[in-house]
Every structure is written in C-alpha cells, then in structure tokens.
Amino acid sequence: MLNIKNLHVAIEGKEILKGIDLTVKLGEIHAIMGPNGSGKSTLAAVLAGRDLYEVTEGEVTFEGEDLLELSPEDRARKGIFLGFQYPVEIPGVSMVNFMKTAINEQRKFNNLQPISATDFLKLMREKKEVVEITSNLTNRSVNEGFSGGEKKKNEIFQMAMLDPKLAILDETDSGLDIDALRIVANGVNKLRREDNATIVITHYQRLLEHIIPDYVHVLYRGKIVKSSGKELALELEEKGYDWLKEE
Amino acid sequence: MTTLELQEELAKLYNKNASHIAEDTSELINKHRQQAFEDFKRLGIPSKKNEDYRYTDLMSYLKGEYSYEIAPSKFSVDLDDLFRCDIPELDTFIVLVLNGFYYKQNNPVGLPEGVIISSFAKASIQYPEIVNRHYAKYADTKLDSLAALNTLFAQDGIFIYIPKNIKIDKPIQIINIGFSFKNLRITRRNLFVIEQDSSASLLICDHTLCPRSFITNSLTEIYTGDNASFNVIRMQNENGNSSQISNTFVYQEANSRFSSNTISLHGGLIRNNTFAKLNGEGALNKTYGIFFGDNDQHVANYTHIHHAKPHCESDQLFKGILDGNSTGAFNGKILVDKFVVKTQAYQRNNNILLSKTARMNTKPQLEIYNDDVKCSHGATVGQLDENALFYLRSRGISNQEARHLLMYAFADEVIADIKLDPLRQRMNEMIEKRLRGELARCENCKVHHLGN
Numbered sequence: 001m002l003n004i005k006n007l008h009v010a011i012e013g014k015e016i017l018k019g020i021d022l023t024v025k026l027g028e029i030h031a032i033m034g035p036n037g038s039g040k041s042t043l044a045a046v047l048a049g050r051d052l053y054e055v056t057e058g059e060v061t062f063e064g065e066d067l068l069e070l071s072p073e074d075r076a077r078k079g080i081f082l083g084f085q086y087p088v089e090i091p092g093v094s095m096v097n098f099m100k101t102a103i104n105e106q107r108k109f110n111n112l113q114p115i116s117a118t119d120f121l122k123l124m125r126e127k128k129e130v131v132e133i134t135s136n137l138t139n140r141s142v143n144e145g146f147s148g149g150e151k152k153k154n155e156i157f158q159m160a161m162l163d164p165k166l167a168i169l170d171e172t173d174s175g176l177d178i179d180a181l182r183i184v185a186n187g188v189n190k191l192r193r194e195d196n197a198t199i200v201i202t203h204y205q206r207l208l209e210h211i212i213p214d215y216v217h218v219l220y221r222g223k224i225v226k227s228s229g230k231e232l233a234l235e236l237e238e239k240g241y242d243w244l245k246e247e
Numbered sequence: 248m249t250t251l252e253l254q255e256e257l258a259k260l261y262n263k264n265a266s267h268i269a270e271d272t273s274e275l276i277n278k279h280r281q282q283a284f285e286d287f288k289r290l291g292i293p294s295k296k297n298e299d300y301r302y303t304d305l306m307s308y309l310k311g312e313y314s315y316e317i318a319p320s321k322f323s324v325d326l327d328d329l330f331r332c333d334i335p336e337l338d339t340f341i342v343l344v345l346n347g348f349y350y351k352q353n354n355p356v357g358l359p360e361g362v363i364i365s366s367f368a369k370a371s372i373q374y375p376e377i378v379n380r381h382y383a384k385y386a387d388t389k390l391d392s393l394a395a396l397n398t399l400f401a402q403d404g405i406f407i408y409i410p411k412n413i414k415i416d417k418p419i420q421i422i423n424i425g426f427s428f429k430n431l432r433i434t435r436r437n438l439f440v441i442e443q444d445s446s447a448s449l450l451i452c453d454h455t456l457c458p459r460s461f462i463t464n465s466l467t468e469i470y471t472g473d474n475a476s477f478n479v480i481r482m483q484n485e486n487g488n489s490s491q492i493s494n495t496f497v498y499q500e501a502n503s504r505f506s507s508n509t510i511s512l513h514g515g516l517i518r519n520n521t522f523a524k525l526n527g528e529g530a531l532n533k534t535y536g537i538f539f540g541d542n543d544q545h546v547a548n549y550t551h552i553h554h555a556k557p558h559c560e561s562d563q564l565f566k567g568i569l570d571g572n573s574t575g576a577f578n579g580k581i582l583v584d585k586f587v588v589k590t591q592a593y594q595r596n597n598n599i600l601l602s603k604t605a606r607m608n609t610k611p612q613l614e615i616y617n618d619d620v621k622c623s624h625g626a627t628v629g630q631l632d633e634n635a636l637f638y639l640r641s642r643g644i645s646n647q648e649a650r651h652l653l654m655y656a657f658a659d660e661v662i663a664d665i666k667l668d669p670l671r672q673r674m675n676e677m678i679e680k681r682l683r684g685e686l687a688r689c690e691n692c693k694v695h696h697l698g699n
Binding site: 048049050070072073075076077081082087088090091092097098101102105106109141142158162187188 | 469632634635637639640641642643644645646648649652653655656657658660661
C-alpha cells in the first residue's frame with residue numbers, strides 16, 4: 001500500500017533523509033528504530049504532509065497514488081494517520097467538536113451524510129474503551145492539561161475514531177510509564193487488522209515487546225542501514241546502535 | 248478637513264441649536280453644558296499627536312458631510328414590527344433607542360417595584376434627585392474632549408435605576424439603532440445606577456439599519472453601590488461606513504462587582520474608552536472584550552482602571568482577530584494610588600493577525616504607587632499556531648475549517664465568561680458567522696433585513 005522510493009528530504013537546505021526505500025503491505029507492522037537525530041520523526045512528518053520539509057528527490061505512493069501531491073487533510077481522508085510524538089494542546093477546541101469535525105470531513109470526502117449525534121456519542125464511548133479512557137473527554141479542550149500518558153492515549157483514541165488504513169506512530173512510547181505503555185500498545189493491537197498497516201517509530205525496544213513487528217528497520221543518518229525481522233530489535237537493545245555505525 | 252475645522256463646525260452646530268438641544272432635558276443636565284463647551288473648545292478634536300489617540304486616526308473617519316437631528320426621527324414604517332429581537336429562551340426587558348433618542352415613551356412592563364428603565368431626558372425631569380446625584384459626576388470632560396462633546400450635545404439615551412436590595416434575574420436589553428436617509432451624527436447619553444445590594448445584567452446591541460454613515464458619540468455613566476453587582480454585555484455590530492466612539496465611566500463602591508464584555512463584531516471605526524474607579528474596598532472589576540476587524544476597519548480599546556481604595560481586584564482581558572488592512576489598538580492603563588495596598592490588577596491582550604497588512608498596536612501602562620500590589624500584564628501579537636493547524640489538518644480537517652476552529656477557540660476565552668447561556672450561544676453563533684465572512688446578524692432580528 002505504501003511505497004517509498006529513494007526519498008530525499010531537506011529542511012532549510014540541510015538534507016535529513018538521504019534516500020529512503022520502504023514498502024509496507026496490508027496487514028503488516030513495521031518498526032523503524034534509530035538513534036536520536038537519525039531522521040525518524042522527519043520521515044513521519046513528511047508522510048503526513050508537514051510543509052516545513054522539502055522533498056528534493058524520490059517518490060512516495062499510497063495505494064498507487066502520488067502521496068506527496070496531497071494536502072495533509074487529503075492524506076488523512078485517504079486513510080493516513082500520524083500519532084504525534086508531541087501532541088499539540090489546543091485550548092478552546094473541545095475534543096468532541098474536534099472529533100466530530102474530523103469524522104464529518106472524512107464522511108463528506110466519502111460522500112456520506114454527517115454522523116448523527118447519537119451514533120457519534122456511541123462511537124466515542126466505544127473507542128474510549130480501546131485505550132481505557134475513563135475520564136469525560138466531552139468538555140475538555142484538545143490535549144489541554146492532559147498528562148503525558150493521557151496525550152498518548154488520546155492519540156490512539158483518535159486513531160481508533162478515524163480508523164486509518166495506515167497509522168504512523170511517532171515515538172508513541174516516549175514518556176510513558178509501564179501501565180500507560182501497556183494500554184497504548186494494547187490499543188494498537190486491538191486496532192490491527194488484515195486490511196490496515198502500522199509503522200511504529202521508536203527509539204527503544206520496549207514498545208516492541210508489546211507490539212510485535214513483522215519488520216524492523218534501522219534508520220541512521222537519513223538512511224535505512226539495516227532491515228530484518230523482529231529479532232533485530234532485541235539485537236539493538238543488547239548492542240546499542242554503535243555496531244551498526246561500523247558496518 | 249482639519250481637526251480645527253471640525254471643531255469649529257461642531258461649535259457652530261451647537262451655537263445654532265443650543266436652545267433646541269436643551270429643550271427636553273432638565274436644568275440638571277443643561278447646567279453642565281457651558282463647562283463642557285469650554286473643555287471641548289480647549290481640548291479640540293484629538294489628533295494623532297494626542298498620545299491617547301496616536302493609533303486611532305479619528306479624522307479619517309470623522310470628516311465628511313453629516314446631518315444632525317435635534318429631535319427624534321419620525322418614520323412612516325412600523326418600528327415595532329421591525330425591532331423584534333428573539334434570542335431563543337432569552338427574555339429581556341427591552342428598550343429601543345433610535346438615532347440617539349428613546350423610541351416610544353412607554354417603559355417595559357413587569358419591572359420590580361422601584362426599578363426605572365426610561366428615557367434619559369425624561370428621567371432628568373421626573374427623577375431629579377437621582378440624576379443630580381450621579382450625572383456628570385464620573386465622566387470627566389476635562390480629560391477627553393469627546394466626553395466633553397457628548398456632555399455638550401447630550402439630549403437623550405437610557406436611564407436605568409435599580410433601588411436597594413433588588414435582584415433582577417431577567418436581563419435588561421437596549422437596542423441602539425442607526426437608521427436614516429442621510430449620513431447622520433448621533434449623540435447618546437446613558438446613566439445606569441445600581442444601588443446597594445442590588446444586581447442586574449444588561450445587554451446592549453448596537454446596529455445600523457441601513458448603509459448610511461453614522462458617527463455616534465456615546466457616553467455612559469455607571470454607578471454600582473455597596474455590594475451591588477452589574478454585568479454588561481455589549482455587541483457592536485454596525486456597518487463598515489460607520490464610526491462609534493464610546494466612553495464608559497464606571498464608579499464602584501465597596502464590594503461591588505462590575506463586569507463588562509464588549510464584543511466588537513463589525514463597524515468602520517470602533518473606539519471604546521473605559522474608565523473605572525474602584526472607590527470602595529473589596530470592589531471587583533472585570534473588563535473583557537473581543538474584537539474583529541477586516542477591510543479598513545479600526546478597533547481600539549482604551550482602558551483606565553483606577554484603584555483608589557485597598558483590597559480591590561481588577562481583571563482585563565482583550566482579544567482581537569484582525570484581517571485585511573484592518574488596524575487595532577489596545578491601551579490598558581492601571582493606576583494604583585499610594586497606600587492602596589492589597590491590590591490585585593491583571594491585564595492581558597492577545598491578538599491574531601490573519602493578513603500581512605493587518606496591524607495591531609498594544610500598550611500596557613502601569614502606574615503603581617505602592618509596593619503591596621499583585622499585578623500582571625501581558626500582550627501578544629501573532630499568527631494562528633502552525634503546529635495546531637497541522638495537528639487539526641492531519642486529522643482530515645480542511646485548512647479553512649481548521650483556521651475557523653482555532654479562531655473560534657481563541658475568541659472562546661472571552662465569550663465563555665458570558666453567564667447567560669442563551670446569550671453566550673448566540674454570541675458564539677454570531678462570531679462563527681463573522682469568521683466565515685457571512686454577515687453576522689441574528690436570524691430573527693428583522694432590523695437587518697431592511698438595510699442590507
């Protein structure tokens with residue numbers, strides 16, 4: 001479904017991604033690991049359509065369509081979801097209004113009528129359970145005053161609400177205690193199906209104890225330097241990233 | 248036209264009509280005109296050289312040909328049929344002011360005993376004691392020449408009196424209408440007196456009914472007695488050819504609570520000056536506002552909060568969203584006298600510029616003459632948060648819709664403070680329409696359908 005070929009990306013003239021190749025198929029979970037500053041978050045942001053970055057070379061297709069031509073909102077409507085490393089606080093925009101707007105924009109894109117109030121509330125209730133959110137989100141502003149764990153749970157909650165084809169989770173494990181990590185990972189696992197796919201970006205191996213990837217890629221200095229099965233994650237945990245630098 | 252020429256023209260206008268202007272008001276009102284005239288002649292029309300009007304280019308809005316009516320307008324249309332404000336579930340004691348004059352001399356029915364809502368001119372004759380106790384006591388004509396000009400021309404407006412120990416749950420509503428076949432100068436003078444231990448809330452809606460230009464000089468004096476509570480919500484929604492200069496003077500006794508929420512939705516020039524004197528211990532003053540500008544509009548809010556007694560608290564919050572070539576200004580002054588200890592004074596002004604050509608000038612001005620004061624101020628001018636915008640878009644929300652959500656959220660902090668649910672809801676709807684570039688009007692308010 002996702003094909004990345006020779007992707008080069010720069011920010012303010014500085015090249016960050018230096019030729020990425022990656023293919024993701026339906027039903028797969030890919031983990032992208034790598035030391036800080038290797039370009040992991042840049043890759044996630046470029047796939048979601050952040051315009052701070054300039055694609056200087058290469059191509060990305062999603063379900064056969066040129067992804068780089070699309071606006072962030074169109075990418076989302078076609079089924080791409082980015083779980084933010086640092087979810088943004090938006091005071092004054094309620095979670096309910098935010099989610100309702102997002103769902104209805106997606107429905108409009110698919111030529112569907114806006115969701116009814118009762119169906120929407122039902123959906124909210126259902127999806128809150130996926131990430132064990134017990135608090136009342138209805139009146140809260142988007143991420144405002146949320147703890148680190150709540151913010152990450154909220155990302156997976158939004159993912160559950162929007163039911164994407166491809167979810168890209170950027171450092172979803174960072175800043176989580178062990179309980180929150182388990183809840184977030186369970187959420188992702190519950191949402192896993194044969195007709196969707198997930199890219200998990202992480203620095204540490206511990207998330208991958210809960211979300212078992214089919215492939216692990218190591219990103220280093222803007223390039224994927226190694227790809228293998230899930231055992232690669234363990235090897236990285238054991239040896240660190242230094243041995244790769246030598247290879 | 249220069250400021251001097253305009254000043255002379257207005258002086259001439261007054262001299263020519265002096266006897267007519269003073270005809271319907273009592274001597275209590277008229278005796279102040281001479282002093283006001285002298286103040287006006289001395290102060291002149293403020294030019295940009297005047298520090299307080301540095302960012303408000305009055306002359307560019309005030310020049311031109313305008314008529315002046317010294318008697319209430321007479322129309323063949325049935326105004327009762329036109330002025331029907333029906334905010335759902337909002338039941339108010341409603342009064343109308345047409346071109347500065349109280350419209351129809353019958354007061355709202357069902358008012359609690361002793362409560363007066365009436366024509367200002369009529370009140371000056373019928374209730375001389377109350378009027379004399381308060382009129383021209385808070386408005387300082389020596390400070391602001393437009394206040395002097397208002398006192399010079401004052402003929403009518405609204406008088407509200409709430410005697411001691413009365414709590415009115417039902418809000419009072421004043422609808423100010425500009426409607427004329429010629430460009431028109433309007434003077435409005437209001438006096439609101441809320442006595443000890445009483446409470447009331449007031450909604451003021453300013454409208455123009457036709458595309459003519461109106462220049463309105465409005466002045467309101469407000470007195471809140473010991474432990475009184477008064478809440479004023481004002482919606483300024485006039486056409487883009489019109490200018491409005493509003494001076495509001497608030498005088499607060501001990502433990503009184505005054506709050507105002509001014510929503511400047513639309514207008515050519517909107518200049519709001521708010522002066523508050525906290526003259527009794529424990530008084531609380533909240534002055535909030537949200538303003539919107541586009542095209543060549545100018546919206547300026549000037550505040551002057553004077554802490555004259557200890558243990559008082561004031562809180563100012565003004566937010567603005569400016570687009571196109573519009574300009575805005577905020578000048579917030581906090582004055583804390585010597586020995587006025589245990590003072591809390593807060594001030595914040597946040598602005599969003601949506602275009603490269605929109606401009607905002609903001610200036611805090613703190614004068615504090617003792618050490619035992621808790622005070623804060625902050626001002627920001629910026630754009631919509633790019634991170635927030637991307638976050639919303641990454642969930643499938645269009646750029647335009649995401650921008651609306653953020654602007655709406657920005658305004659919400661001010662609107663959320665409106666306690667009356669139906670009114671807050673209506674204000675939210677109006678703001679949403681305004682942000683979408685639709686003509687912001689109440690659906691059922693027939694006022695608009697005549698003019699536009």
